[in-house]
Amino acid sequence: MIETALYLIPVPLSDGAVEDVVPACNIAIVRQVKHFIVENVRSARRFLKKCDREIDIDSLTFYELNRHTDPGAIASYLLPLEQGNAMGVISEAGCPAIADPGADVVAIAQRKGLKVRPLVGPSSILMGMMGSGFNGQSFAFLGYLPIDQGERARKFKEMERLIRDGQTQIFIETPYRNNKLMAEMCKVLPGNLALCVASNITGKDEKIVTKTVKEWAKTKYDFDKIPTIFLLYK
Numbered sequence: 001m002i003e004t005a006l007y008l009i010p011v012p013l014s015d016g017a018v019e020d021v022v023p024a025c026n027i028a029i030v031r032q033v034k035h036f037i038v039e040n041v042r043s044a045r046r047f048l049k050k051c052d053r054e055i056d057i058d059s060l061t062f063y064e065l066n067r068h069t070d071p072g073a074i075a076s077y078l079l080p081l082e083q084g085n086a087m088g089v090i091s092e093a094g095c096p097a098i099a100d101p102g103a104d105v106v107a108i109a110q111r112k113g114l115k116v117r118p119l120v121g122p123s124s125i126l127m128g129m130m131g132s133g134f135n136g137q138s139f140a141f142l143g144y145l146p147i148d149q150g151e152r153a154r155k156f157k158e159m160e161r162l163i164r165d166g167q168t169q170i171f172i173e174t175p176y177r178n179n180k181l182m183a184e185m186c187k188v189l190p191g192n193l194a195l196c197v198a199s200n201i202t203g204k205d206e207k208i209v210t211k212t213v214k215e216w217a218k219t220k221y222d223f224d225k226i227p228t229i230f231l232l233y234k
Contacts, residue, residue, distance in 0.1 A: 002032045003117075006081055006109045007088045008096040010121020011047050013227065014203030018050040021202050026119045027051045033088040035080040037063045037105050044090045065089075065101050075108050082114065093227070095123045099143055099172075124201045124229045125170055131208035132168070132196035134233035139168035145181075156188060159232060163193065169232045178223035181230070186217035189232075196231040199223050 007029055012021045019027070030051045038044035041062045048055050063077040081087045089096040089105060095118075096102035109116050125141050140162065146152045159169045173181045185195065191214030198208040210231075211219065 002029055002086050003115070004081065004084050004086050005115040005117040006078070006106065007033060007086060008102065008106065008116065008118040009088045009090050010095045010119060010123070011090060011093060013093050013122050013124055013201050014206075016203060018047070021122050022051070023120055026121065029086075029119065030088065031055060033086050034059065035061045035063075035085055035087045036090055037065050037077050037087065037102065038090045039066050039092045039101060040064070043092055047090060065105060067101065069101070071104070074105055077105060078109060078112065078114065081109070082112070093124075095121055098123060098125065099141065122202050124172075124198065124227070127201050128196065128198035128208065128229040128231055129168065129170065131198060132231045132233070133210055134168040134194065134196065134231055135166055136168070138166055139170060139231075142169060142171040144173065145171055152184075153188070156185075160190065160193070163232055163234050166234075170229065172229050175223075175225045175227055178226065178228050179221070182216065182221060182223065185230075186213055189213045191217070192234075194233045196233075197221070197223065197228060198231070199226045199228040201227070201229070 009026060009030060010022065012018060030048060036044060041064055044062065045057050048057060065074065065077065089102045091100045091102055097106045106116055129136055129139055145155055163169060191212060193213045194210055195213050195216055196208065196210040200206050
C-alpha cells in the first residue's frame with residue numbers, strides 16, 4: 001500500500017515501450033493511484049494503459065489542468081488527497097511541473113502542507129544538458145523564446161552575455177518552427193558559439209549533436225515537427 005502523497009509521475013518523451021524509460025517502481029505506484037491531475041485526459045489514459053493493460057481506466061478520476069483551467073478551481077482538485085487518498089500528476093511529456101502547468105497544483109499542495117513525491121523519469125532539459133558537453137554547473141531554461149522579432153533579437157543578445165559569463169542557455173520552440181529557428185540562429189548568432197540540438201530524446205531516432213553555429217550553417221538538417229531542445233554555450 002502506497003503512502004498518501006501527491007505523486008509527480010514522469011511520462012515518456014517519445015513513442016516506444018514505457019518500461020524502457022519509466023522505472024518499474026513508478027509503474028507499481030501508478031497501479032495503486034485512483035485520482036489523477038493531468039494535462040490531457042486522453043493522453044493520460046493512454047499512458048496508464050501502456051503502464052498496465054489491466055488498469056480499470058473507467059474506475060479512475062481525472063482532473064484536467066492546462067491553460068484552459070480556471071485558476072480558482074485548481075485547489076479543489078486536491079480534495080481527494082486531503083481526504084487521505086494518493087493522487088498522481090501527469091504531464092503531456094516528461095516530468096510534471098517542469099515547464100508544465102502541474103507546477104500550480106504542486107504549489108498549492110506545498111502551501112497546504114501536503115506530502116509531495118516527485119518520481120524518477122525522463123527530462124528533456126536535463127538529458128539535453130547531459131548530452132551537450134556544456135557547463136552543467138550553471139545553466140538556465142528559458143522555455144519558448146519571444147515571437148516578436150525585436151524582442152527575440154534582444155533575447156539573443158542577453159543570452160550571448162550570459163554565455164560569456166559561463167552560463168548554458170536552454171530553450172525550446174514549437175516543433176513545426178524548429179527549422180525556422182535553426183535558420184535564424186545560423187544567421188544572427190556569432191559563428192563560434194556552440195549549439196547543441198537534442199531531438200526526439202529517448203526515441204529510436206534520438207539525436208544529440210553539438211556543433212558551432214558556423215558548422216550548423218553548413219549542415220543539412222530537418223527538425224520539422226520533431227520534439228527538440230536547443231542549448232547554447234561558448
